[in-house]
Amino acid sequence: MNSPRHLASQGNAWLAELQSSLRLGAPLILTNLAQVALLTTNLIFMGRLGSDALAAGSLSASLYHAFMIFSMGLVSAVIPMLATTLGRRLRDVREVQQIIRHGFLTALLITIPAWIVLWHAQDILILMKQDPAVAARSVTYMHTLQWSLLPYLGYIVLRSFLAAMEKPAWTLAIAVAAIGINALLGWMLVFGNLGMPAMGLAGAGLATTLSSLFMFIGLSVVVLRDPRFRRYYLFDRAWHWELPRLWKMWKLGIPIAITFTLETLVFYAAIMMMGVIGQSELAAHAIAMQICSVSYMIPLGFSQVATIRVGLSAGRLDPLAARRAGWIAYALGVGFMGLAALVFWFAPLSLIGLFLELNEPDNQAVISLAISFLALAALFQLSDGAQAVAAGMLRGLHDTRTPMLLALIGYWVLGVPTGALLAFQADMGGIGIWIGLVTGLSIVAVLLTLRWVRASRRLARKRPSRT
Template sequence: MTQAPTLSQPLAGWSGHARGLLGLALPLIGSNIAGFAIHATDVVLMGWYDVTALAGIVLASSFYFILFITGSGFAVAVMPLVATAAQEGDATEVRRVTRMGLWLILGFAALIMPILIFSGPLLASMGQKPEVADYAGRYLHIAGWMIVPALVISLLRSFLSALEHTAVLLWSTIGIAVMNAVLGYAFIFGRWGFPEMGIEGAAWVALTTNSAGALALLGYAVWKLPEYRLLQRLWRPDWAALDRVFRLGWPIGGQLLAEVGLFAGSAMMVGWVGAVPLAAHGVALQLASLTFMLHLGLSQAVTVRTGQALGRGDSEGMRQGALVAILMSAGFALLASAVFLLWPETLLSLFVDPSDPARPQVLEVGVTLLALAAVFQIFDGAQVLAIGLLRGIQDTAIPMVLAALSYWVIGLPAAYAFGFVFGGEEIGVWLGLVISLVCAASLLMARFWRLASRPLTGLHA
C-alpha cells in the first residue's frame, strides 16, 4: 500500500469546525457560482437574443441534466471514497477508486451521448411547443457531445476536493466562465467578425469550454499530485475498486436523477402552459440556483470532512461539524429569501431584453415564482446538506429511496395536481416543488441523525 500525504488535521471546538469548514467550502462555493455563471450567461445571452430561443435552451438544459446528473453519481462517489482513503494514508486506494470512477463515467457517456445528439424528435413528442422543441434539439445536437468532458470535470472535482485542492477549482472555473461569456457573445450575436449562430453558437461554446476545463483540471492533477500517479495504467481493471465505486455511485446517480428529474419535470409542465411562463420559470430557477450554489458548496465540504471523520473514527467531530454546517446554511437561506422578496423585479430584469415585447409578462409571472423560491430556500439547503453528510459516511441507497419518494411520489404528482387539476398552472407547479423539498429535507435529515448516533466503525466496512 502506497502512503498518502498527510491531510489537514481536525480543528477542535465549534469555532475550529467553522474555520475548517469555511476553508474548504469557500473555494467550492466560488467555483459552484462560477459554474452557475457559465449556464446563466447562456440564459442571459439567449434572453437578450430571443425569448423563444431562451425557452428552448431552458428545455434543452433540463433534459441534458437529467442524463448528465445520473452519470455524475459515479464521479461524486469518488469524493467520500478518496477522502476516507487519504485520511487512512492509502494512496493506492485513492488512485484505484479514481481510475475506476473514470471507467464508469466514460462507459455511461458512450451509452447516453446518442440520446442527447438526436433528442429533437423526442423533445417534440413530449408536448412542447414545436418552435421551442426545435431550438432545444438544435442545441443538443451539438452540445450533447460535451457530456464526456463534463463528466471528467465532475470526477476531477471530486478527486481534488477530497484532497483539499479546492483553490484550483475556483480559478479554473472562473477562467472558463470568462471564456464562455466572451465566446458566447461573439458567436450568438455575431460580434467581432464572427458569424451570428444564435443557439447553435451557444452549443459550440459550451462544448469548447467544457473540453478546456477538463484538460486544465487533468493537467493540474497530474502536475501537482504526482504521488497519486493518476494516469498510471488507466487501462488496467480493478474489479474490487470498480465495485466499490459502482455500489456507492449508482444510488447517488439515482438520488440526483430524482431531484433533477423533479425540476426537469416541472419545466416540461410549465412548457405545456406556454413559452412565456417557461421563460419566466427558467429565469426564476436560475436565481434560485445561484443561492443553491452556497448550500451545494457546504454540502461538498461536509462530504469531505465527514469522510475524513469516518477515516479517523471521530463520531463527535462529525456531529459537531454537521451542526455548524446546518447553522451556516440556514442563515444564508434566510438572507436569500429576504432578497428574493424585496427586489424580485430588479433581479428578473437582468435576464430579459428591455425591448422584448414579452418582457412585462415574463416579469409578472417571475415575481410570483421568486416568492415561492423564497419559501423553499431553507428546505432546499437542508436537503442538499443532509445528502452531503450521508455521502460522507458512505450511505447512499436509502437516501436515494427517500429522494425518489419526496420528488417523484409526492412532488411531481403534487405539481401536476396544483398546476392542472386545480388550475394553478405555473404557480401550482411551483407549489409542488415546495412540498417536495420540505419532505426531502425532513426525511434526509432524520436519516443522517439516526445514523450519526451510531459508532462510525459500524458504518465503514
C-alpha cells in the same frame, strides 16, 4: 457535569471545525458558482435573442442537465471513497490511483449512451408534448452542448481529488477562467462578433463545450505538474481496470446518481408542465429556476464540505468530529438559504433584469410570472438547503440507499402529483406547479434531517479514537 475546561475544549473544537469548513467551502462554493455561470451566461445570451429563443434553449438545457446530473452523481462516489481513504492517514497512492482511474472509466461508460439519447432530443421533447417548432429549434443548442459532458465529468473526477485533499484552490482558478472563456466565446459565436459567424443557440452550446474541455485539460495539467499531487501518478496505467472495484464505485454511486436525478427530474417535470401551459410560463420558469440554481450552489458546496469532512473523520475513526462536521455544514448551508429567500422576496426585479429587458412591453407577461415564481421559490430555499447538506452528510458515512428512497417518496409520490393536481385540476397553472416543488423539497428535507439526527446520535454514543 462537564468541567469548564472540557466545555472550553468542546467550544474550541466546534470553532476549529467552523473555520475548516469555511476554508474548504469557500473555494468549493465559488467553483460551483463558476460552473453554473457557464449555463447562466448561455441563458442570458439566449434572452438577448428573444423570449422564443430563451424558451427553446431552456428545454434543451433542462434535458441536458438531467443527464449531466445523473452522470455527475455516479462519478461523485469518488468523493466519499477518497475522503475515507485519505482520512486513514495512510496516503495509499495505489488506492487513490484506483479510485481516480475507475472514476474516469465511469465517466466514459455513462457518457456514451447519454450522447446517443441527447442526439435525439427533438423526438424526446415531442413525445413530452412540447411544441414541435420549439423542440426543433431547441436541438440546435443541444447538438453542440451535449459534447461538453465527457470533459466536464473528467473535470469532476479531478476536482473531487483536489477537494478530498482539501486543496480546492486550483479548481476555483480554472473554473473562473472558464467563465471568462465561455462568455467571450459565447459573445463571439452567438452574435457573430469579432468576425465569427452568428450561430445563435448553437454558438452558446459550442462555447460551453470548449470551456468544459479547457477545465478538464487545466486540472489535468495541475495534477501532473504540482508536486503535492504529482506523486499520486493519477494517469499512470490508466487502462488497468478491475471489475470488482468498478462495481464497488457504482454500488455507492448509483444511489447518489438516482437521488440527484429524482430531484432534478422534479424540476424537469415542472419545465415540461410549464411548456404545456404556455410559452410565457415556460420562459418565466426558466428564469426563476436559473436564479434558484445559482443560490443552490452555496448549500451544494457545503454539502460537498460535509461529505469530505464527515468522511475524513469517519476514516480516522473519530465519530464526534464527524458529527461536528455535519452539523456545522448544515448550519452554514441552511443559514445562507435563509438570506437568499429574503433577496428573492424583496428584490425579484433586480434578478429578473439579468435575463430580460424590464421595460420591453413584450416581456411584461413573463416578468410578472417570474416575480410570482420567485416568491414561491423563497419559501423552499431553507428546505432546498437542508436537503442538500443533509444528503452530503449522509454520503460522508457512505449512506446513499435510504436517502435515495426518501427522495423518491418526497419528490415523486408527493411533490410532483401535488403540483400536477393543483396546476391542471385546480386551474392554478404555474403557481400550482411551484407549490408542488415546495411540497416535495420540504418533505425530503425533513426526512433526510431526521435520518442524520439518528445517525449523529449513534455517532455521539461511540468513543472517538482521538480527541
